[in-house]
Amino acid sequence: MSDANLSSQTEKETGRIEAFSDGVYAIAITLLVLELKVPHSPSGALLRSALVEQWPSYVAFLVSFLTIGIMWINHHRLFTLIRRSDDGLLVLNGLQLLTVTVVPFPTALVAAYIGHDGGRLAAAIYTGWSLVIGAAYNLLWRYAASPSRRLLRVPPDDPSVLSIQAQYRFGPLFYGVAFALAFVSPELAIGLCGALAIYYAIPPKAPPKR
Amino acid sequence: MSDANLSSQTEKETGRIEAFSDGVYAIAITLLVLELKVPHSPSGALLRSALVEQWPSYVAFLVSFLTIGIMWINHHRLFTLIRRSDDGLLVLNGLQLLTVTVVPFPTALVAAYIGHDGGRLAAAIYTGWSLVIGAAYNLLWRYAASPSRRLLRVPPDDPSVLSIQAQYRFGPLFYGVAFALAFVSPELAIGLCGALAIYYAIPPKAPPKR
Amino acid sequence: MSDANLSSQTEKETGRIEAFSDGVYAIAITLLVLELKVPHSPSGALLRSALVEQWPSYVAFLVSFLTIGIMWINHHRLFTLIRRSDDGLLVLNGLQLLTVTVVPFPTALVAAYIGHDGGRLAAAIYTGWSLVIGAAYNLLWRYAASPSRRLLRVPPDDPSVLSIQAQYRFGPLFYGVAFALAFVSPELAIGLCGALAIYYAIPPKAPPKR
Amino acid sequence: MSDANLSSQTEKETGRIEAFSDGVYAIAITLLVLELKVPHSPSGALLRSALVEQWPSYVAFLVSFLTIGIMWINHHRLFTLIRRSDDGLLVLNGLQLLTVTVVPFPTALVAAYIGHDGGRLAAAIYTGWSLVIGAAYNLLWRYAASPSRRLLRVPPDDPSVLSIQAQYRFGPLFYGVAFALAFVSPELAIGLCGALAIYYAIPPKAPPKR
Numbered sequence: 008m009s010d011a012n013l014s015s016q017t018e019k020e021t022g023r024i025e026a027f028s029d030g031v032y033a034i035a036i037t038l039l040v041l042e043l044k045v046p047h048s049p050s051g052a053l054l055r056s057a058l059v060e061q062w063p064s065y066v067a068f069l070v071s072f073l074t075i076g077i078m079w080i081n082h083h084r085l086f087t088l089i090r091r092s093d094d095g096l097l098v099l100n101g102l103q104l105l106t107v108t109v110v111p112f113p114t115a116l117v118a119a120y121i122g123h124d125g126g127r128l129a130a131a132i133y134t135g136w137s138l139v140i141g142a143a144y145n146l147l148w149r150y151a152a153s154p155s156r157r158l159l160r161v162p163p164d165d166p167s168v169l170s171i172q173a174q175y176r177f178g179p180l181f182y183g184v185a186f187a188l189a190f191v192s193p194e195l196a197i198g199l200c201g202a203l204a205i206y207y208a209i210p211p212k213a214p215p216k217r
Numbered sequence: 218m219s220d221a222n223l224s225s226q227t228e229k230e231t232g233r234i235e236a237f238s239d240g241v242y243a244i245a246i247t248l249l250v251l252e253l254k255v256p257h258s259p260s261g262a263l264l265r266s267a268l269v270e271q272w273p274s275y276v277a278f279l280v281s282f283l284t285i286g287i288m289w290i291n292h293h294r295l296f297t298l299i300r301r302s303d304d305g306l307l308v309l310n311g312l313q314l315l316t317v318t319v320v321p322f323p324t325a326l327v328a329a330y331i332g333h334d335g336g337r338l339a340a341a342i343y344t345g346w347s348l349v350i351g352a353a354y355n356l357l358w359r360y361a362a363s364p365s366r367r368l369l370r371v372p373p374d375d376p377s378v379l380s381i382q383a384q385y386r387f388g389p390l391f392y393g394v395a396f397a398l399a400f401v402s403p404e405l406a407i408g409l410c411g412a413l414a415i416y417y418a419i420p421p422k423a424p425p426k427r
Numbered sequence: 428m429s430d431a432n433l434s435s436q437t438e439k440e441t442g443r444i445e446a447f448s449d450g451v452y453a454i455a456i457t458l459l460v461l462e463l464k465v466p467h468s469p470s471g472a473l474l475r476s477a478l479v480e481q482w483p484s485y486v487a488f489l490v491s492f493l494t495i496g497i498m499w500i501n502h503h504r505l506f507t508l509i510r511r512s513d514d515g516l517l518v519l520n521g522l523q524l525l526t527v528t529v530v531p532f533p534t535a536l537v538a539a540y541i542g543h544d545g546g547r548l549a550a551a552i553y554t555g556w557s558l559v560i561g562a563a564y565n566l567l568w569r570y571a572a573s574p575s576r577r578l579l580r581v582p583p584d585d586p587s588v589l590s591i592q593a594q595y596r597f598g599p600l601f602y603g604v605a606f607a608l609a610f611v612s613p614e615l616a617i618g619l620c621g622a623l624a625i626y627y628a629i630p631p632k633a634p635p636k637r
Numbered sequence: 638m639s640d641a642n643l644s645s646q647t648e649k650e651t652g653r654i655e656a657f658s659d660g661v662y663a664i665a666i667t668l669l670v671l672e673l674k675v676p677h678s679p680s681g682a683l684l685r686s687a688l689v690e691q692w693p694s695y696v697a698f699l700v701s702f703l704t705i706g707i708m709w710i711n712h713h714r715l716f717t718l719i720r721r722s723d724d725g726l727l728v729l730n731g732l733q734l735l736t737v738t739v740v741p742f743p744t745a746l747v748a749a750y751i752g753h754d755g756g757r758l759a760a761a762i763y764t765g766w767s768l769v770i771g772a773a774y775n776l777l778w779r780y781a782a783s784p785s786r787r788l789l790r791v792p793p794d795d796p797s798v799l800s801i802q803a804q805y806r807f808g809p810l811f812y813g814v815a816f817a818l819a820f821v822s823p824e825l826a827i828g829l830c831g832a833l834a835i836y837y838a839i840p841p842k843a844p845p846k847r
Contacts, residue, residue: 023655023713025233030663033240034454036318037248038667043322045329054335058342072318076311083233098838101706108666108702112673119675125684132688208308235443243450244664246528247458253532255539264545268552282528286521293443418518445653453660456738457668463742465749474755478762492738496731503653628728 021092024100028086031104032079035111039071042115064118067133070197071114073204074137078107080208081144088167089151090160099147106140121193130193134185137200141178148175174207181206231302234310241314242289245321249281252325274328277343280407281324283414284347288317290418291354298377299361300370309357316350331403340403344395347410351388358385384417391416441512444520448506451524452499455531459491462535484538487553490617491534493624494557498527500628501564508587509571510580519567526560541613550613554605557620561598568595594627601626651722654730658716661734662709665741669701672745694748697763700827701744703834708737708770710838718797719781720790729777736770751823760823764815767830771808778805804837811836 043064046057082103113133120129148171150156154163161167181203189196253274256267323343330339358381360366364373371377391413399406463484466477502523533553540549568591570576574583581587601623609616673694676687712733743763750759778801780786784793791797811833819826
């Protein structure tokens with residue numbers, strides 16, 4: 008195979024990983040709506056209060072939508088920098104997708120139990136899982152950014168790399184706080200997760216040159 | 218990075234936004250079918266009347282299919298004109314996808330409650346949500362078309378841009394009428410939403426050159 | 428815009444229609460599995476007979492999988508010949524996708540009612556819908572193949588075009604027979620739909636040059 | 638058509654098969670989460686034990702996620718080697734997708750019945766289906782690798798081809814053992830399936846040159 012062929016082959020490969028990942032993100036984010044249940048109120052006249060009562064469903068939907076959406080944006084930013092794939096990247100990307108596809112489950116738990124007896128446990132599972140998602144993303148990022156593997160398009164001390172690393176440094180700490188908060192106030196813990204998702208949507212200070 | 222690389226990189230980026238958006242649209246439009254329920258009639262002999270009775274499900278399915286389909290066509294038209302993406306566009310595109318993924322929920326509400334006590338509320342939520350979808354699309358479009366950002370391939374006074382703007386000018390008004398109508402006749406309000414979806418499927422008078 | 432740009436733009440457009448359609452086909456075909464229900468038998472010991480009893484679910488799943496899969500292959504063959512898109516093609520393609528996304532509903536009807544009182548009605552709806560799918564595909568094909576529109580890459584009397592037309596000529600008749608058969612033997616009618624899906628998987632005699 | 642056009646046409650074709658397959662894999666793998674049910678415990682206080690009790694759901698989810706993910710990686714590796722498609726490949730690829738989309742069903746069976754009376758039957762269906770998936774993949778691979786069809790980019794005795802063949806040689810045997818084991822210990826049988834998925838994630842010893 009000529010060099011040009013090899014290069015086009017490699018491009019195709021990262022392209023297909025991105026396409027598969029995009030598919031998983033798109034489906035996981037769209038399946039969330041299935042957790043918004045139509046209330047089976049005995050009388051339609053009570054529909055309004057039944058809809059109001061299930062407000063935790065809407066909050067959980069929104070926070071999870073933000074979380075998956077932001078994970079996608081970050082995945083997108085990461086793969087903008089990635090030049091080629093290898094088997095380790097494939098496996099770590101798979102691990103990250105695993106953590107993302109699970110999101111509808113803790114979301115449904117929070118929607119069903121917040122404000123009830125199991126609310127703290129539900130919020131602890133939700134925030135704990137957010138911690139796991141962040142950890143999987145960090146693994147993927149560190150693997151890709153490792154200088155010895157040369158998977159990135161840019162040198163490892165490029166400002167775009169350093170600024171992403173700075174932004175993620177405190178991720179585990181922030182989500183750890185949300186996890187601890189779940190045992191005190193489930194509502195605040197979920198709210199913090201939403202705020203963190205918005206924070207991570209902000210591009211790093213010195214964004215990758217485009 | 219050379220200019221050629223930058224340009225190909227930018228192309229790849231809008232390409233991936235389109236791919237992710239296409240995924241979300243495709244899933245949201247296909248999930249609608251899950252709201253068509255098989256009647257659990259005690260006797261199979263009653264299947265016919267049970268199927269006829271759930272006609273609001275079919276209407277709601279059809280109107281929502283049209284709405285999401287037309288949103289996709291318009292998204293498609295918009296991105297035909299977009300040359301490059303930035304962070305604001307990413308966020309506003311995400312907001313638009315959020316409004317689209319929610320559609321199966323008001324659809325299920327209408328299917329379950331129209332013709333019953335909660336019908337007006339269900340229709341008001343449905344038409345009100347259509348208003349929100351339109352608003353999110355307008356935000357996306359105005360951001361992309363803003364002359365200072367230079368995200369479009371064409372100048373801001375290009376006929377293709379002006380004709381799209383003319384078509385969307387009355388969107389909020391039309392959907393506002395549908396919303397008001399919901400409190401009078403839920404059936405007519407949903408019907409108006411269907412008619413508007415068909416209207417927005419018609420290409421603008423001076424279509425973008427292809 | 429230069430001619431080269433226009434051509435690449437046009438390519439991108441049909442590309443995005445194909446991508447969106449592929450998404451819808453892929454989701455519709457994968458959602459079918461949700462109709463395979465885990466039996467809630469009171470005792471696990473009865474699992475075997477409960478699984479055997481729901482054989483119509485498996486048959487319906489398989490026939491619908493074949494039907495959607497074959498529609499995708501034909502859509503794929505059609506778009507291999509299409510050079511550029513226009514608004515009418517976009518609308519007719521949307522109509523075709525509408526007919527395909529609905530498939531899980533008649534499939535669930537057949538799975539639930541065949542062998543019971545409503546079996547004939549369920550089979551009539553299933554085969555009748557197959558007729559509608561075929562009609563929508565024919566519309567799409569005729570529109571694309573119309574000589575005046577010049578949407579195809581090949582002349583309208585190309586062998587690849589003529590052979591596809593020959594294959595589809597009897598489609599409505601075959602599915603009409605299946606529809607009539609539903610009122611006599613629902614099982615045979617569904618079986619005929621499966622056989623027709625396999626028939627349409629066979630490439631036309633003088634296949635398009637590749 | 639010129640040779641260059643033909644070649645780009647062919648590339649587009651395998652591209653679209655990959656895109657459709659990626660969609661099906663992505664959806665099947667993401668739908669698995671729907672089998673993780675929120676326990677409807679009478680009192681929220683019992684949520685913890687209800688969540689612990691449904692551990693087979695989590696194991697089944699994980700093993701199926703691994704299985705589908707690994708099938709995707711292998712599909713990806715295979716299509717990296719495939720140069721062009723033909724009708725037989727299209728049909729065998731469809732067969733492979735059929736086996737993959739069904740996975741949520743045996744997964745749900747195992748989640749519901751392991752540890753109960755129907756556990757052995759559920760595990761036998763699960764492992765038996767894994768055997769079927771492997772057989773379908775083998776068929777696809779052998780068809781593609783057949784020297785007379787010239788579908789691969791590389792000669793049939795290329796190290797990349799030989800090493801893949803060596804890895805798959807014992808697949809049917811391994812999954813046959815898992816199937817037999819299901820009648821002795823359903824838990825061990827499912828565990829073996831998980832271990833095999835991890836084994837098949839390991840790239841073949843002499844990986845395809847990239």
